[in-house]
Amino acid sequence: MTEFALDTHTALFIIIGFALAWIAFGVWLGRKNKSHEDFALAGRNVGYAFAAATAMATWVTSNTTLVAPQLTYQLGVWGMVGYSFAALGLLLFAPMAKRIKQLLPQGYTSGDFIRLRYGRFAWGVFIVISVVYAFGWLVSLGMAGGILLEALSGLDYYIGMTIILAMCVGYTLFGGLRAVIATDFLQALIIIIGVAVIAYWLIDNVGLTSIHTELSQAHPQLLDLLFPAAVMFLFNNIFFGLGEIFHSNVWWSRALSFRKDVAYKAYITGGLLWLPIPIVTGFIALAAPQLGIFPASADMIGPAVASSVLGKAGAIVVFIVVFSALASSLDSLLAASSDLVTQDIYHKLIKKKATDQQLMRFNRYCLLGLGFMTWLLCLPRIATLGALLNFAGAFVASTIWPIVIGLYWRRLQGTFAGLAMAAGTIAGLIAYFWIGFYVAALVSCAVSGLICAAGVVFNKRQFSWHELQESRQ
Amino acid sequence: MMISETALYLLVTGALLLTVLAPIVLIGLFLKDYFSKSIW
Amino acid sequence: MRLSGPQTEVRAGYFVIEFEHVPAALRPLYLQVSTSNSFDTIVQTVPVMGDFEQVTLTGFESGHYFIRATHEDTVVSETAINVTVSHYPVWQALTLFCIGALLFLLLLITLISGHKKAVNND
Missing domain, CATH: 2.60.40.10 (Immunoglobulins)
Structure with a gap:
């Protein structure tokens, strides 16, 4: 019989307690939501502290708490350092967030921008990419929730996954983006403090010298600075991260909800706060061989180390940290995706004259529907978390160039932008299957970049920024 | 080429130090926003 | 077994x-x-x-x-x-690394020059 760090009843007690507290908090925050703009964009006036915390906390996901240790266990020191370079996504998005606020003061979603800037064709391609990515991420988060709770406490995968999804849908449903952002602030504090405590415990009790000695004797490749697979993975991972942030409505709706003078510095601060976290979580995996911990599958290494060595109190800390990390991303993604469906599909295609109250109601139904669909897709445990996320890299990296050029230059037109995203995605997928996961995002971004360059060279017509100002009812 | 123990030590403790600084920064910013009534 | x-x-x-x-x-x-x-x-x-x-x-x-x-x-x-x-050869890894670095540098230049232009027009 496998020994679990936490008994199932304690685990269940903790997550139900947290679920009720977060939902109550969401209801309390939801009092202020009078209009759809309040619900979807928190009144467009979020201050610096909440803005920086939400940028950081949303980017701390199953990626950082489960996959960063996994990659460190597989690829060593380069795995964790390479992962921390994903902070570049937040840092480079900072000037773009400022530009987005300036170009679209009344905008709602990233889809809004693509439709107005590039027209229907490019918009269609973009929506397909967004949907694939959003579901890939939602499902990987939902699955991570179930896997984690099971690994730490033996709680059934289906029960854990169901509770975490229901909780996030619950508080977002009542509180909207305000609830997402305020819970993110608290979740950010929990995550940072928890991660720091675990890493400090390992350094203090196991010692870096003994970890280094053990690795250099029995697992030398993990300390190798020229580890080929890790060196190849580095830039691919960076482009993947840039693609995720640049295209996703999770980051656009945040930029639009922040106060005007706050958008730029919030993303910079969030990025800098995020930067060291994958190194700290990855380090936990480096300590595993010295502790005699070899997981069944690599994505379990983080929870496995923590639950094996930290005892019950430590296991509770890990449990709460990863639970918070998952929730802080899951809620953001649910909210941003239902905004995208409400605004870009319902409001622009189906019911153009929808009233504010109708939009808010539709947005809530949408949240419920998305939560339910995610739950259905999480029922079969499909792939390992890392594989699922790398697959999405081919999709999102194709949007990097069209978005950057579209925000700052007037020369690129819709046909080329749409083609760039479609061809980039296809090329990335081909590279993924023919060459390997470590080139999918790189090839996708390069191909899309070439088509955008051709578009800029061959195009004569200049886009007028005024076309972005759409009349609103 | 293996990373030396010193470099690993600096990397991990440096990252840990920055991580510890983060909650202090966030709470400081929150208090500033709270007293100037600019949270939302 | x-x-x-x-x-x-x-x-x-x-x-x-x-x-x-x-x-x-x-x-x-x-x-x-x-x-x-x-x-x-x-x-x-x-x-x-x-x-x-x-x-x-x-x-x-x-x-x-x-x-x-x-x-x-x-x-x-x-x-x-x-x-x-059998690890991938180091030359292959470094080639991909350099291509990635070049593409990233291009993106960085595009983004920074766009940002500067936007700030100047403001």
């Missing part, structure tokens, strides 16, 4: 070893890794967690490795299995 490992060359130094129907009497189970079929020198001894039927090993340099299972210092696997680790 029988062990099974990767069927093809391992390219990144980590792989999964599976074992079927391990009787409870053989737990705790250990895996021994050696560079020779005679197991004169053991590179790693890996405890298998709980009652899992697989384990992920990591951190191997290029080379041939032999793996067998033991319980209380007795060998319990029928035959030792053979795993070949």
Whole structure:
């Protein structure tokens, strides 16, 4: 019989307690939501502290708490350092967030921008990419929730996954983006403090010298600075991260909800706060061989180390940290995706004259529907978390160039932008299957970049920024 | 080429130090926003 | 009991070893890794967690490795299995690294010059 760090009843007690507290908090925050703009964009006036915390906390996901240790266990020191370079996504998005606020003061979603800037064709391609990515991420988060709770406490995968999804849908449903952002602030504090405590415990009790000695004797490749697979993975991972942030409505709706003078510095601060976290979580995996911990599958290494060595109190800390990390991303993604469906599909295609109250109601139904669909897709445990996320890299990296050029230059037109995203995605997928996961995002971004360059060279017509100002009812 | 123990030590403790600084920064910013009534 | 490992060359130094129907009497189970079929020198001894039927090993340099299972210092696997680790060549890794770096630099230049232009027009 496998020994679990936490008994199932304690685990269940903790997550139900947290679920009720977060939902109550969401209801309390939801009092202020009078209009759809309040619900979807928190009144467009979020201050610096909440803005920086939400940028950081949303980017701390199953990626950082489960996959960063996994990659460190597989690829060593380069795995964790390479992962921390994903902070570049937040840092480079900072000037773009400022530009987005300036170009679209009344905008709602990233889809809004693509439709107005590039027209229907490019918009269609973009929506397909967004949907694939959003579901890939939602499902990987939902699955991570179930896997984690099971690994730490033996709680059934289906029960854990169901509770975490229901909780996030619950508080977002009542509180909207305000609830997402305020819970993110608290979740950010929990995550940072928890991660720091675990890493400090390992350094203090196991010692870096003994970890280094053990690795250099029995697992030398993990300390190798020229580890080929890790060196190849580095830039691919960076482009993947840039693609995720640049295209996703999770980051656009945040930029639009922040106060005007706050958008730029919030993303910079969030990025800098995020930067060291994958190194700290990855380090936990480096300590595993010295502790005699070899997981069944690599994505379990983080929870496995923590639950094996930290005892019950430590296991509770890990449990709460990863639970918070998952929730802080899951809620953001649910909210941003239902905004995208409400605004870009319902409001622009189906019911153009929808009233504010109708939009808010539709947005809530949408949240419920998305939560339910995610739950259905999480029922079969499909792939390992890392594989699922790398697959999405081919999709999102194709949007990097069209978005950057579209925000700052007037020369690129819709046909080329749409083609760039479609061809980039296809090329990335081909590279993924023919060459390997470590080139999918790189090839996708390069191909899309070439088509955008051709578009800029061959195009004569200049886009007028005024076309972005759409009349609103 | 293996990373030396010193470099690993600096990397991990440096990252840990920055991580510890983060909650202090966030709470400081929150208090500033709270007293100037600019949270939302 | 029988062990099974990767069927093809391992390219990144980590792989999964599976074992079927391990009787409870053989737990705790250990895996021994050696560079020779005679197991004169053991590179790693890996405890298998709980009652899992697989384990992920990591951190191997290029080379041939032999793996067998033991319980209380007795060998319990029928035959030792053979795993070949062959990392990608460094030149290939560095080529991809340089292409990535170049593309990233281009993006950075585009973004920064766009941002400057936007700030100046403001």
